[in-house]
Amino acid sequence: MLEPNFPITLKFEDVVYKVKLEGKKSKEKTILKGVSGMVKPGEILAMLGPSGSGKTTLLSALGGRLNTKLLHGKITYNNQPFSGIIKRRSGFVPQDDILYPHLTVFETLFFTALLRLPNTLTHPEKVNQVETVISELGLTRVRNSMIGGPLVRGISGGEKKRVSIGQEMLINPSLMLLDEPTSGLDSTTAMRIMSILKGLAEKGRSLITTIHQPSSRLYHMFDKVVVLSEGSPIYYGSSSYALHYFSSIGFSTSFTINPADLLLDLASGIGPESKHAMEQGENMEKEKKEVKEAVISGYEKNIYTTLKSELSNLESANTFDSKKDASTLQRKGRKGEQWCTSWWHQFKVLVQRGMKERRYEAFNRLRIFQVLSVAILGGLLWWQTPESHIEDRMALIFFFSVFWGFYPLYNAVFTFPQERRMLMKERTSGMYKLSSYFLARTIGDLPLELALPTAFVFIIYWMGGLKPSPIIFLLSLIVILYNVLVAQSLGLAIGAILMDIKPATTLASVTTLVFLIAGGYYVQQIPPFIVWLKYLSYSFYCYRLLLGVQYQENDTYPCFKMGKWELCKVTDVPAVKSMGLSHLWVDVWILGLMLVGYRIIAYLALQRLRIK
Structure with missing residues (x-):
């Protein structure tokens, strides 16, 4: 695959998202509670957390897919707000593979290419792009197989996921957002999907993915992780530093553990020493609350201040590599608001x-x-x-x-x-x-x-x-x-x-x-x-x-x-x-x-x- 011709650095600061509860006047529920972070070209940022922690909501916010009236905070792409050019340079892969069941793999990608690639490319060039994606994703064997659905026999779940990723790869995106790309897949297939994503990042793309329960092999492929607990961040930073950080605030383990398991336990309010109490059937609610309060407090004291300083320094020192780059984005942004096909x-x-x-x-x-x-x-x-x-x-x-x-x-x-x-x-x-x-x-x-x-x-x-x-x-x-x-x-x-x-x-x-x-x-x-x-x-x-x-x-x-x-x-x-x-x-x-x-x-x- 080609390298993206316009790398994107995505920053998000104090992102808050509230929704109004149905049937209850003036009552709101806060889904995201001040989440901050950053992903640069070449990096994979993974969002971890138990179900209902706000991972998908945050991913949708970063992809420009939420109601901006309910969204507070600052999200920038190369220090610019979301725009048409960003939308057309971003790939978003939802958790469920939304594909037409009666089209073949080639037809699915071919029609996507015709609709999403600009008219400046010729028909043979678009076909060549499709063939490149099929080859890169290892779909050559099933290129003429039907996608399939509930009533139609088709390709496997892992192959459908690769087709969904392929649809976004066609536009050679600078930023890719993926919601649970390994959900429902066996460990070998999940590893293959993540290896493909790692290769995309290494070409200079910024990748953000939510993931529910990664294996240790998958976890170590992430450059950074954001861990959420009921919408509140409890960790942001290098994936390799996470265990050391939680050990430093009193949550160390005496045995080898998959880092992702510890992070998810802590996000759920379960500390390393809580497992024994669970087995004894003791009341865990109070302890869970205490663990959550401790990790949230630790984040605010040890990570948040440093992160805010890092984000502001990056903005002032490198607002846009140069004024030329800023004007380029604005010019391309204006063009990007228009449709790439007639x-x-x-x-x-x-x-x-x-x-x-x-x-x-x-x-x-x-x-x-x-x-x-x-x-x-x-x-x-x-x-x-x-x-x-x-x-x-x-x-x-x-x-x-x-x-x-x-x-x-x-x-x-x-x-x-x-x-x-x-x-x-x-x-x-x-x-x-x-x-x-x-x-x-x-x-x-x-x-x-x-x-x-x-x-x-x-x-x-x-x-x-x-x-x-x-x-x-x-x-x-x-x-x-x-x-x-x-x-x-x-x-x-x-x-x-x-x-x-x-x-x-x-x-x-x-x-x-x-x-x-x-x-x-x-x-x-x-x-x-x-x-x-x-x-x-x-x-x-x-x-x-x-x-x-x-x-x-x-x-x-x-x-x-x-x-x-x-x-x-x-x-x-x-x-x-x-x-x-x-x-x-x-x-x-x-x-x-x-x-x-x-x-x-x-x-x-x-x-x-x-x-x-």
């Missing part, structure tokens, strides 16, 4: 990636069987319905509007909740604009989403014996596809607003039930005080449009009256009379407003999505 490029890549990822979903056998079996069964039930059975024909027309009003809605509801984590990860990395993602996600799916309703209509329309005119058939198909888009838009809006599958499907069920009842077929004379419900139902407008396409004002049908067959006017049928056949263009416009309106609502809801 909107159109982002859109094309996201469409391409989306079609590759969902090629297995859109045309899976179960979905095809579901739609085609309903079409064939419906065609058999309405087989060649004669003109005289106008009520049955109208039932078939209503079935069109209902089925293709609900089926796409339920599919669309899952879209954004399922991609929430991926969207948040990629958006915070500055990979693309929300508008390019939104349009790519909605427009890119159209060919796949419209294929099944087209096949459905082809089957059931002709089997049902509706008017055999090609023009009328084509108009009916267009109306149904139009209805599919409106239903899909409402599903996207519901999913984007709630961002949780369970409440979203519940709201979708209630909505579709109301639209079904108020759709104009079951209840033709709705009481005036609730008649407005039918005007909210897109099924109502689709049904009226399909009736208007199938029948004209002067059409007749054979009816049996007074013991003989006569020709009756279609407009005399109560169901048709209640719907009307003369509002077709109004219906088209109203559905168009719904289509656009629901998608705008979905887009605005996604804009509100922020990392907590």
Whole structure:
């Protein structure tokens, strides 16, 4: 890998982070309590502490991923605040590997390269960068293997972690932040991951990682460690000096121990002499409190003052190697605020990636069987319905509007909740604009989403014996596809607003039930005080449009009256009379407003999505 062309020294001083407790007015909980430290190019800084000590929160703060209104203290990158250029020169690897399961290793890294590497690089250069990363991370053997997920068999956990690291390595970052990179991995795989990270640091990068329970081998690969206890720092300094320091303040051990074990015990309030008391079942709460107070007090007396002096001396002595470097960062910062790829490029890549990822979903056998079996069964039930059975024909027309009003809605509801984590990860990395993602996600799916309703209509329309005119058939198909888009838009809006599958499907069920009842077929004379419900139902407008396409004002049908067959006017049928056949263009416009309106609502809801 190349050396970073702009090394970053990260300093953080007295970082405090408070969150408001839900349901409790004006009550706050302090997650971080004045944490300070520094990491220079070529160093690995590890954050240790028991679960809930604030490691991930501190890492997110250093990566510019927390709400700055709740964050206090000073965090600088080469003595400058967080900016676009820092964001694009930083790699952030979350604890969970957030990857698309149906893409291969190469495809995952390739699409990331297309989105994150600037347009100044040619296509072959981006491919070469991907191949270099694959080789560096030892992924050559699985380059064409699928990532996999809960329902899809794929590569191993260690290989997924390396792919996640590879996505960040592609941009040749100066600063890398990793959240529990060895979590859930065996010791050999964890050692391999850390060896890769050590190699990245040795090239001149600044690396910060949280780690829960490192082995002694892993611990000795760290240059510096920060140890947190319930958000309070109890140690900052060289990893090799930690045992000596704690021994100097009265926490020495008489036997060989993994330094990380001692640090975690002390952060939990368990001193070297406390183990015997634990085994005896004695009350430990008081002793734990005393140990925590002792190590926090020791930090404030022995480390904090020296650290503050070191940070201030570094700032005054080396504010920026030179004024030239300062102006370079400011100039690059201004450029960095802009996107490294164009909107159109982002859109094309996201469409391409989306079609590759969902090629297995859109045309899976179960979905095809579901739609085609309903079409064939419906065609058999309405087989060649004669003109005289106008009520049955109208039932078939209503079935069109209902089925293709609900089926796409339920599919669309899952879209954004399922991609929430991926969207948040990629958006915070500055990979693309929300508008390019939104349009790519909605427009890119159209060919796949419209294929099944087209096949459905082809089957059931002709089997049902509706008017055999090609023009009328084509108009009916267009109306149904139009209805599919409106239903899909409402599903996207519901999913984007709630961002949780369970409440979203519940709201979708209630909505579709109301639209079904108020759709104009079951209840033709709705009481005036609730008649407005039918005007909210897109099924109502689709049904009226399909009736208007199938029948004209002067059409007749054979009816049996007074013991003989006569020709009756279609407009005399109560169901048709209640719907009307003369509002077709109004219906088209109203559905168009719904289509656009629901998608705008979905887009605005996604804009509100922020990392907590």
